Amino acid sequence: MDYDIKISTKSVNLYYGKFHALGDITFDIPARAITAIIGPSGCGKSTLLRLFNRMNDLIPGVTVEGEVYLNDVPIYDKDMDVVSLRQKIGMVFQKPNVFPMSIYDNIVIGPKRHGIRGKRKLNEIVEHSLSQVALWDELKDILNKPGQGLAMGQQQRLCIARALAVEPEVLLMDESCSALDPQSTMKIEDLMQTLAEKYTIIIVTHNMEQAARVSDMSAFMMIDENKIGRLHEYSETSQMFINPKDKLTEDYITGRFG
Amino acid sequence: MRSKFDEELLQLNNMLVEMGTMIGKSIERATNAIINHDKKTAKKAIAADRDIDNIEKEIETLCLRLLLRQQPVARDLRLISSALKMITDMERIGDQAADISEIAKSLIGKKYTMNLDNIPLMAEATSKMVIESIDAFVKRDLVLAKKVISDDDVVDELFKKIRSDVIELIQKDPTNGDQAIDYIMIAKYFERIGDHATNIAEWVVFAITGKHVSSRKLIKED
Numbered sequence: 001m002d003y004d005i006k007i008s009t010k011s012v013n014l015y016y017g018k019f020h021a022l023g024d025i026t027f028d029i030p031a032r033a034i035t036a037i038i039g040p041s042g043c044g045k046s047t048l049l050r051l052f053n054r055m056n057d058l059i060p061g062v063t064v065e066g067e068v069y070l071n072d073v074p075i076y077d078k079d080m081d082v083v084s085l086r087q088k089i090g091m092v093f094q095k096p097n098v099f100p101m102s103i104y105d106n107i108v109i110g111p112k113r114h115g116i117r118g119k120r121k122l123n124e125i126v127e128h129s130l131s132q133v134a135l136w137d138e139l140k141d142i143l144n145k146p147g148q149g150l151a152m153g154q155q156q157r158l159c160i161a162r163a164l165a166v167e168p169e170v171l172l173m174d175e176s177c178s179a180l181d182p183q184s185t186m187k188i189e190d191l192m193q194t195l196a197e198k199y200t201i202i203i204v205t206h207n208m209e210q211a212a213r214v215s216d217m218s219a220f221m222m223i224d225e226n227k228i229g230r231l232h233e234y235s236e237t238s239q240m241f242i243n244p245k246d247k248l249t250e251d252y253i254t255g256r257f258g
Numbered sequence: 259m260r261s262k263f264d265e266e267l268l269q270l271n272n273m274l275v276e277m278g279t280m281i282g283k284s285i286e287r288a289t290n291a292i293i294n295h296d297k298k299t300a301k302k303a304i305a306a307d308r309d310i311d312n313i314e315k316e317i318e319t320l321c322l323r324l325l326l327r328q329q330p331v332a333r334d335l336r337l338i339s340s341a342l343k344m345i346t347d348m349e350r351i352g353d354q355a356a357d358i359s360e361i362a363k364s365l366i367g368k369k370y371t372m373n374l375d376n377i378p379l380m381a382e383a384t385s386k387m388v389i390e391s392i393d394a395f396v397k398r399d400l401v402l403a404k405k406v407i408s409d410d411d412v413v414d415e416l417f418k419k420i421r422s423d424v425i426e427l428i429q430k431d432p433t434n435g436d437q438a439i440d441y442i443m444i445a446k447y448f449e450r451i452g453d454h455a456t457n458i459a460e461w462v463v464f465a466i467t468g469k470h471v472s473s474r475k476l477i478k479e480d
Contacts, residue, residue: 190262193262209329212326212327213327213328213329214327237326237327238322238323238326238327242322242326
């Protein structure tokens with residue numbers, strides 16, 4: 001594949017206290033594409049995802065060794081402004097975490113925090129963000145209704161719209177469809193593919209079929225004999241799912257274990 | 259929804275049409291090489307076989323990607339699995355057109371000992387079968403697919419005629435044996451091309467209806 005590199009990691013090791021969770025992770029994530037992180041439970045997929053927006057920093061006792069670059073800038077540098085990093089790298093979680101406020105306020109909360117004022121500008125952001133997730137037509141007349149009153153699938157799309165409202169470059173999605181019905185899942189998957197024309201998307205998924213359907217690159221993680229999470233195979237999704245290089249990868253993606 | 263899938267299915271159609279056109283051209287070249295004692299055309303037809311092999315691989319890759327990414331079911335699944343089977347027959351037709359051209363090359367400079375008027379007729383009939391079977395796939399046209407299957411009879415009849423001509427040629431003068439074998443081989447290759455085109459049309463019927471149909475059964479139905 002011919003892509004620019006958006007994020008790269010160099011020999012990353014991550015520890016929760018004494019527990020060595022990620023071991024020697026080195027890989028490049030392409031821009032404007034979907035990268036799926038797959039692997040059995042407890043292999044460090046979510047830890048790896050949270051490495052990119054420094055969400056792991058919030059967990060006491062975490063140490064990160066090695067380098068993580070966003071646009072060639074080392075994000076674990078002392079001078080890194082984590083707030084601006086998280087503006088560039090948005091995140092969507094497993095369950096829609098719509099805030100207990102109106103649909104409108106859910107969208108503008110981020111931009112407001114980043115200092116955007118003025119009703120007209122905020123209105124524009126709301127329309128643009130909701131349009132990007134194909135919710136504008138459905139919601140434009142009920143923007144003052146509570147966001148939590150929406151259906152689950154709509155709530156998740158609202159969360160994606162909220163993440164987009166601060167104009168990020170990267171979107172991290174941690175099992176973002178696992179709480180949704182198949183129809184809503186399909187809508188989110190379609191949405192991911194549209195968004196990938198503009199954004200870099202990294203997903204964590206347990207759903208092998210989903211990784212095959214939506215992603216361009218796949219990263220298979222696995223714990224080694226010391227229970228350290230390692231990047232076992234990383235390649236184009238079509239390569240991994242048609243002809244994986246490694247037998248362990250093949251056993252996992254064909255459902256032989258995990 | 260699934261607009262990307264529809265786009266890729268359109269791409270599959272286009273590539274099949276392109277491969278069909280290449281095969282039609284190869285059959286035409288092979289025939290011209292025989293009729294006109296044209297070495298250049300024979301060489302072109304032989305060289306084109308590599309392009310046909312390449313496009314087969316490209317279509318196969320696209321089909322695998324579609325199976326992987328779209329995880330098709332029902333008619334979509336039949337469509338893609340049929341396309342995968344069709345290209346095998348199409349590739350074989352390409353090989354046979356190249357084989358005919360090889361014989362044409364070996365016949366250059368030799369005076370033909372038999373009237374070969376039936377050869378272009380076979381070429382025309384088989385080429386039409388190939389193009390129409392792909393057309394039937396693209397347009398999901400069951401009637402056209404069935405027509406292709408029954409058109410194979412025309413090719414089989416022409417083969418029988420050539421076979422009789424060849425027997426007569428040998429009986430007349432056993433020293434004609436060399437060329438007689440070449441003629442019967444050319445005719446047999448065309449007859450096999452007709453069979454492959456029939457197979458393609460049978461896969462089209464399967465893609466549309468979900469049922470396997472053999473040419474014999476179809477004739478009975480009619």
